[in-house]
Amino acid sequence: MEVLCPSQIQQRNGCSPVQPASPTKVCDGPSQEAIHLHPFMIGPVTDTKVFLTISNGPKTLQLEPDLRDTVDQLKEQIVQERKFGGLGSFGLLYGSRELQGSEILGRQNVKNQATLFIVHKCNGG
Incomplete structure (x- = not known):
């Protein structure tokens, strides 16, 4: 450095x-x-785009979000793609933890070509 x-x-x-x-x-x-x-500096503007695979069981979706996007913005992109039908309430897992909605992807150490898993949230048990 x-x-x-x-x-x-x-x-x-x-x-x-x-x-x-x-x-x-x-x-x-x-x-x-x-x-x-x-x-918060990630690097040159070209370094902020990442390729992510979103997995929901056997179905997958490829997205190219920006590391400065929040998890909530990424979830909106997933819903807009309509590949998984009506998702209702869901979260995103990366590694062994759920990503927090208001946090930006770069601060949660999301890496290029990572796979995020959709977890469905059930109300009432």
């Missing part, structure tokens, strides 16, 4: 500094500039 000195970092137009200059030494000299930090 490459470490950049603050003098090598360019602040984006329209962004305001969020971290004041530091009196401590960084790289070969003191930090003289403000650094703007972004809370």
Whole structure:
């Protein structure tokens, strides 16, 4: 991993500094500039698309969501495809855990070419 000195970092137009200059030494000299930090960076825009297989028993569906999409947005895409009929209330399993609806896929470590499994939720037992 490459470490950049603050003098090598360019602040984006329209962004305001969020971290004041530091009196401590960084790289070969003191930090003289403000650094703007972004809370969630995945990489270049081309790195955010993933290919997922959605499995519901013997039927599967291929989707290409963005890692910045929430699980709820992915579930909407699944329903819109209408491949599985009326799903009602359902969740998505990845690995051994259920994905949380309001969380984005990238923060839940969903990887490219992963398989997500649909689990049906039954009300009342």
